[in-house]
Amino acid sequence: MQAITIQEQDNDFRAEVERRSGQSMVECYQCGNCTAGCPFDFAYDLPVSKIMRLVQLGQREIVLSCHSIWLCASCKTCTTRCPNSIDVAKIMDVLRHMARESGHIKERTVKAFEDSFLASVKKTGRLHEVGVALGYEMRTGRFLTDIDLVQTMVSKGKLSIKPHSMHNSDQVAEIFKRFNGGIHE
Amino acid sequence: MHIGVFVCHCGSNISGTVDCPQTAKAAGEFPDVVYSTDEMYTCSEPGQESIIRAIKEHNLDGVVVASCSPRMHEATFRRTVERAGLNPYMFEMANIREHVSWVGRDKALNTRKAIDLIGMAVAKLRNGTPLFSERFNVTRKLMVIGGGVAGIQAALDAADSGIEVVLVERETTIGGKMAKLDKTFPTIDCSSCVLGPKMVEVAQHPKITLYAASEVDNVSGYVGNFTVQVRKRAVYVDWDACTGCGLCTEKCPSRKTPDPFNELIATTTAINIPFPQAIPKKATINPDYCLQLTKGKCGVCAKVCPVGCIDFEQQDKIEEVQVGAIVVATGYDLFDYSVYKQYGAGKLPDVITSLQYERLLNASGPTGGHVLRPSDGAEPKHVVFIQCVGSRDKSKGRAYCSSFCCMYTAKQAILTKSHLPDSQSYVFYMDIRSPGKGYDEFTRRTQELYGAQYIRGRVSSIHQHGSSLVVRGADTLAGMQVEIKADLVVLAVGIEPSRNSQKLAATLHISADTDGFFMEGHPKLKPVETNTAGVFLAGCCQGPRDIPTSVSMGSAAAAKAMVLFSNEQLESDPQVATVNATRCVGCYKCVKTCPFGAILESEDRWKNPKAEVLPTICKGCGICSVTCPHGAIQLNHFTDNQLLAEVNAICPLPTI
Structure with missing residues (x-):
């Protein structure tokens, strides 16, 4: 150095x-x-x-x-x-x-996961696992990542196709709007 | 003879690797041993009581205790046997702890060695004789060597208790290093404001006689009765007449005289008074720079002096002082940092020592308290401090930590900020050592409140670049090299024992450690005593100490002297040499070899030449007895017969 x-x-x-x-x-x-x-x-x-x-x-x-x-x-x-x-x-x-x-992103997959997570929350007001997984896979091209977890998660009812419904999800969206200048996109 | 042997377990210290009951049993087989036993703690009260009981029950006239080093408990057990009515010298100690249990692991071999050592002690005791002390008077007068803060404290405390004190100071003023400081940590209080009044008290105290510009030439005698030769250096001014008006210093034309009080960053006049609060406030001529003394023409000071006290003919004077005890408080000097070529080796004018910086900060210093760097007199903006210069560096023979540099560097960084609010300080350190009361908070404040930037790492080079200095070093926490463009670099130079302290140690018969600091009697329990009775230590001559500790040691040393002086008379140690006059042929080899001058060339009543020992001066070293060709001079308690008996005990003659 x-x-x-x-x-x-x-x-x-x-x-x-x-x-x-x-x-x-x-x-x-x-x-x-x-x-x-x-x-x-x-x-x-x-x-x-x-x-x-x-x-x-x-x-x-x-x-x-x-x-x-x-x-x-x-x-x-x-x-x-x-x-x-x-x-x-x-x-x-x-x-x-x-x-x-400042555009210093050293771990693209970590950023991709965070982006997918936040996109999911922004959209539905709370976490949608399948949405996050798909978003992450689309962003990274790692389609087979954690594929071994699918069976367990399905059997426990963690992977629903439809997002979980939630009251007043628009208020969560409001938070994102307020914070817009900050972190997300 | 009836001898009793007591084998001590010392908890598990001895019994862990020595079979004490078996040792005691074996000891019972030695000649004259009528009683032997083992004790858990022989030095404890029940242990001592059992010795006294055994002496009475078994009619013992000699006791051997096999336990620790005699340095630890010989005095204890001598008192014990004395209480039981025996002569205290009819007691021997076998050291089976330091010499056996702590150094060997094999229990069987250890036990054998312990038995052998007891056998030697018994053999020695069988050849022993009762010895009796003499009583002698004590001169109730204390000499303090060194007038720094430790010496001042010792002198004042002793004088306040009513003891006559003679304070000897090598420089022309007392005050020592503390008088040069600007402020003190961790309170940032003015150094001369706290020291000044004490210095004045020394000058005014009716019980204190001050010898400034004086050195101890020679010391003879013994505890309670030392004779000290003090050399009063020629100062070419009659101090009894000098009023300290300073007129001479104003008129002296020799203005390029180096000024040691200002750590050589300024010059003074050949006739000078080191600083306004000097005690005694008397003028002194530096003979190397005085035009009258070097070239024989000038004498301006003599012309202007209103009291006519200049005396160009003055010579060194030697005075003899009788004292009963001596406190050594000779302090320290700075390490010569010029061995560090990477710091400019003293050639870069803006690389200065911490004490020089102290003078720049000091209102009575050469810049009047304005921080102006030596090269061009400009105010520095970026000040770099480097710690551990000549401390913790084995390669330079300075393995020890100088202990107070971390703190004064933090103080100097704070003072830099308050003198120059736009400045920025940087401190290169190895570790921050701040273990005193309020000390760590102080170093944190330096960083958090005063914005000093601390960089953990060493400096590899300093070089001049235009008017500034480029300091290159490492930040080991960041794992990177760093570079600072500095205007001034201050080296926290480590300390070493005051110059000539080796000579003084020889004069006083006290020992010094490998670094040259004087040795205390015991690292924990006798921190201000030495192994020479009546000589005490205070301050940095014993090791690096900050002001509070030096002051504490000064008080402690004074207290020790008071304890000594609380006796009207002292008892002499009877373990001294004695001359067997019938054997002595008067060759006086012993007189020549005695390092203490304790043997006189004397004669008997028929005018035959005989050696005579002065028992109060003899230290019992035994050199005379090995020198004597006839075995005429013997050291009491260590006679040839006793020592040979010990040898025979472990090396018995083969039985044919």
Whole structure:
């Protein structure tokens, strides 16, 4: 990796992360508790504590183009264990939003799943499993993914062709409208 | 002789790897042993009582305890046997803990060794004789060497308790390193505001005699009665007359004299007073830069001095002082960081030490408290601090942590922000060590409130680039190299024992550790004592200490001196050399080899040459007894007969 010139660090990036997450980056003293407990660290390219450090150093490109922020499951182990009560998972979330906005999408399948999920909720007011699955498969071309789950899910009545009906689904659509400028498409 | 042997289990410390009951049983077979037993804790009250009981019941006239090191409990058991009516020197200790159970695993072999050691102790005791202490008077006067904050505290506490104190300071003013500081952590209170009044108190205290610009040349004597030769350096000014008006310093034409008080970032005049609050506030001439003393022409100071106190003919004076105890508080010096070529090795003017920066921050410093960098006098904007320069670096022979650099660096980063609100500080650190009260909160505040950017990693190079410095290093948390364009770099230089402290250690017969810091008597239980009775330690001469700890140690050392002085008389150790006059031929080899000067060339009543031991000065080292060609001089309690008996006990003559 290239050397960072400290004075050229992107303080706006750090400030934006702080503003959007409501967290204070300076409070992180790099103890490493977040990384220690992270169940997805095995798949990460940058451990979460290092992401925190790079945000402190204003390294926009490195952070937004990493894979880890897409692989975070928001399990919040990091948040729970942070000795300074920093909501680390929230910061990961914000970073993912910022990566989407700036076109840094390192895990297309994760984005495709999120898009399918949100499209389904937006359309019917609540989750429609078959809709999400089809949407995901259409977006990714992975038609056989998780095919082994179909039989179990059918037998448990989880895969209905018709979306589940719901009262006032238009109000959910309203939420999406309100949030439109933000995350979705 | 009736000897009793007590084998201690020391909980499981000894009994874990030594069969104590079997050892006690075997010990019962040694000659003259009439009683032997094993005890769980011999040093405990019931343990000691059982010794006393056994002495009475079995009519014992000698006791062997097989337990820990004599350094731990010899004094304890000597008192025990004394309470039972025996001479305390009719007691021997076999160390079966440090020398056996803690170092060997094989129980059978350990048990054998323990039995052998007891056999030696018994053999030695059988050849022992009762010894009696002499009593001698104590000079109730304390010498404190070093007038930094630790020494000042020790001097004031002792003086307040009514003890006469002689404070010896090498520099021309007391105050030490603390007098150079601007503010102190973690409260950011003004250093001279807290130290100043104490310095004045030293000057005004009727019980304190201050010898500034003086050094200890030689020390002889022993606890309670030391004779110290103090060399009062020539300062070329009659201090009794000097009023400290400063007229001479204004007129002195030699203005390029290096100023050690300002850590050489400024110059002063050849005749100078280090700083306005100096104690004593007296002028001193630096003979290397004085035109009168170097070239023989000038003498302006002598002309302007209103009291005529300039004396170009002054010589060093040696005074002898009698004291009963000595507190050593010689402090520290900064490590010579020029060995670090990567930091510019002292050649880049804007790379300075933490103490130099302290002078830049200080209102009485050369810049009047304005942070202006040395090269061009400009205000720096980006200030880089580098920690652990000459600390925790084995390759430079400095494996230890200097302990207070993390804190003063944090303080300096805060002060930088308050002096220069537009500035940005960066701190390269390895670990932040802030274990004091309110200390960690302080380093966090430095970052959270004052915006100092802490970077965990080392600096690999500093080089000049135009008017700024390019600092290259690593951020190990980000796993990347980083680069900072700095205007000023401050090195948190580690500390080392004050120069000449090795010489002082030899003079005082105290020991120093591998890093040169003076050794305390026990790392936990005797932190301010040394192994030389009557010599105490305070402050950084014993190891890196911050101000609160140095002050505590100063008070503790004073308290120890008070304990000593609470006795009208002290008892001498009878374990000293004695001369058998009928054997002594007066060759005086012992006189030459005695490192303490404890043996005199004397003569008997027929004017035959004989050696004579001064028992109060003899430290019982035994060098004389191995030197004596006739075995005429013997060390009490370690006589040739006793030692040979020990050897015979483990190496018995083969039976033919």
